[in-house]
Amino acid sequence: MNWQFWKKNKEEKKEVQPKSKVREWVDAIAFAVVAATLIRWLIMEAYTIPTPSMEKSLLVGDFLFVSKFHYGTRTPKTPLQLPLTHQKIWFTNIPSYSKAIQLPQYRLPGISSVKRNDVVVFNVPGIEENNLYLPKSKWIDYPVDLKTNYIKRCVAIAGDTLQIKDHQVYINGTLSEQEPGLQHDYSVYAKSQINDRILDKYEIDGFQILSNTDNQVRYAMPLTQETAEELKKLPFIDSVVFETRKNVEFNIYPDAAKFPWSGDFFGPLVVPKEGMTINIDSTTLTLYGKMIERYEYNEDVKMENGKLFIDGKELSTYTFKQNYYFMMGDNRHNSLDSRYWGFVPEDHIVGKAFFIWLSLDSNASFFNKIRWSRFFNLIH
DSSP states (O other): OOTTTTSOOTTTOOOOOOOOHHHHHHHHHHHHHHHHHHHHHHTEEEEEOOSGGGTTTSOTTEEEEEESTTTOOBOOSOOOBOTTOSSBOTTSSSBSBOTTOOOOOOBOOOSOOOOTTOEEEEEOOOTTGGGTTSOGGGOOOOOGGGSOEEEEEEEEOTTOEEEEETTEEEETTEEOOOOTTOBEEEEEEESSOOOHHHHHHTTOOSOEEEEEOSSOEEEEEEEOHHHHHHHHTSTTEEEEEEOOOOSOOTTOSSOTTTSOOOSSSEEEEEOOOTTOEEEOSHHHHHHHHHHHHHTSOOSSEEEETTEEEETTEEESEEEOSSOEEEEEOSBGGGOOSHHHHOOEEGGGEEEEEEEEEEEBOTTSOGGGOBOGGGTTOBOO
16 A cells, blocks of 8 residues: 555646746736726726816816725726727727617715716816817717716806806805815016016916017916916006906806806806706706706607706606706816806715825926926825
């Protein structure tokens, strides 16, 4: 009898073959992609600021992390998508997804809800805003989770009554808190052309020279109130004039013909809240018909002569199925926001802007491109 049966003969031993270098690289890349995809979906995602609509709070060239866990992560609606892409495959116009499978979307529990003055990343709702600068024949109706990402400040939450009077925002009749980085357009009249040293000192970007004569140069400048007051003190500045937008703007929400508002004189307007019921008439359909038709997951919606029909049945009232929010850019006169395209549905909310991890100034020289002072700044 073999009393050492647990010992294998050398011939029976199987040698473990080491992985090839190619296999090691493939495994490492696959692990990195899976890990990055999970982190991007569940916890945080990196974004960059491409436009000046949030200056001076956020600058063009700021790179930031956006928290998914604050408001709760959304489950994927479009699962057939190339990892780490959004609408297109990198550097191409080829779609990175397929709408063959569309899942119901849910939101996991978060640690907070969207609050007034939060800086929020969201999918801009309207098909028009997702296809800016494209002819209508080329518009794409993206799924909710693949619509274009915008970043704005939430100035009004569900149930609030918002009104803008002479550029000042009022919520439920009370003047809203003004953020330090808030900007508006001013006309600046100077005795001569302002040199770059002064412009750099006051961090003035995005200005235009409207006229230039021997006696005076007129600028259009986006400025904070504090910067405007500082410029008034300079000996070569004749005057600094706030440019209030009093005239009706043709593209104002919801309809300039029925509600002759502007970006500085807007409302009053109630932000829809889940469970809120409205009476149906021509006025309420002008204000809220877009949400009922596009974002409330109703089928066969028709609006005719101030009447609402859903599935062929006329409704005299309507109860909203989700919360909505009103978003505005901090660069108030240079922001395409809720004043022009309406409310943001709750299921379009992506996350809360958390902190800046890198900031690059594309207009600066090579050695001054990095804005070191903005590193790891929390976003307020």
